[in-house]
Amino acid sequence: MHLSTHNWMRAEPLAVTLKRIKKYGYESIEISGEPAQYDIKDTRALLKEHGIRCWGAVTLTLGERNLAAKDESQRAKSVDYVKSVITMVSELEGEIVTLVPATVGKVVPDGTEEEEWQWVVDATKECFAHAREKGVRLAIEPLNRFETYLFNRAAQALALADAVDPDCGVCLDAFHLNIEEEDIYDAIRLAGNRLFDFHVADNNRFAAGLGHLDWPKIVATLKEIGYDGALTNEFVAPVDRTPAAKYPDMVERNPVDIPPEQLKFIQDHGSSLLTEKFYDDQMRITAETILPLIK
């Protein structure tokens, strides 16, 4: 196991992030699933320069992106988007694409269970075929019920993976597990050797160590199932607008260059633009909590 991080949580130049995470002992990155934002050649050079490898990417299933959409052309465009993320990861020599099948924030389905299941299985199969061709492993990620109505638990993600291909896997996320699973550890065991990726935030989605999750037991369970991939930092800190605020300086008040749909994505998660100080602290604290457990 090694420590990795997403970078979609703060709009900052990749070089700044890479320098930041290198000093705390991160080995790899899951790059934001927006291929249009990255020039492959430049990105490869940056990764090499900072000694950080690309582990993979997570799809940012925003707006009209939805593999379970009723509209056929919308599904086709969504498949194209996922394929573009897979291609990007392949060109950056990454191993994994974490797939969120349905639009984040969408809580009402387009069709019957049977229709929808067929749509999402067929669309994911297309993505999987492209991933296999590109040498990238595909991992279905369940999210909590407020982010999606469709895949919330490990067993549900595994059902889709099973319907797609025995070589399709899942990605689990400690924050979501704590909301949706009857037993966090049993969910990890259920995934077993189909677990391709693991996302790390505490129960309150601050850095690991700032909440009540039992990280030694989580990591021990990952070892128990023989997991040997990344533990990928993905904190999403809620903004406190009351006099009880613990981190009054967490919100960035200066103008930040970020596309509106990505800002909306962050705000829909209860978070906002983060200051460099706050973001850096969260990166450091996660490393301090996780690294001693995986060494």
Add this chain to the structure above:
Amino acid sequence: MHLSTHNWMRAEPLAVTLKRIKKYGYESIEISGEPAQYDIKDTRALLKEHGIRCWGAVTLTLGERNLAAKDESQRAKSVDYVKSVITMVSELEGEIVTLVPATVGKVVPDGTEEEEWQWVVDATKECFAHAREKGVRLAIEPLNRFETYLFNRAAQALALADAVDPDCGVCLDAFHLNIEEEDIYDAIRLAGNRLFDFHVADNNRFAAGLGHLDWPKIVATLKEIGYDGALTNEFVAPVDRTPAAKYPDMVERNPVDIPPEQLKFIQDHGSSLLTEKFYDDQMRITAETILPLIK
């Protein structure tokens, strides 16, 4: 302490609910915060007939209801709504109104922190004055970040209660505590004698006992702070639309008489219309888990 339940989670006649909960040992009800749905005289008679008292109500802060709205007339209407819930509870001889200050599902604020704080404090003071006059205690309830951006933690709800009146309190909910608090038990201790109400669902928002929350420890901590109110059942079960579904018969397929905004409220929580069998089981399991702990 005694066992209570909300009834907004299933659209069924009150008499059916009262009969259902009586047999499982519930002593009181928190009635759905929609005064227009209840004739006071009939409701009093029904409660008496079934031997269930009204403990209180929770505001259903839907649609345009928002004590933190920028628009003054919207705030005034929201205050009127909360007052109407307080009046209903008073007329049903209840003790508590649980107040959710900002619209459920709203995640972006209308103004600056300072403006908004003034709006919500002033509006809540008006509600509190009415509650005092009617002999009802007011409890601010924090919700998880996906349901509101404004009050997520006990400390934040207490900050509003403090700004309103020393006799204003808070309501905590185990499901939300598990998502938002650094330590669930410390949050209960922080509320202390300002804790006026406590909502019960497991970490996955199924009935208490169907998830990983430590109910003996939660109830012990409530005893430690001298809490002597209701433990109010409020499960909101997510619908599973995959082949991994554990409860394939939980969703009601027959037409149900429910206002569209209330159906949307339930769907926004990842749930749906529930069958009588599933609903009854959740009521029973909660009672089986909680009653032995509070006797």
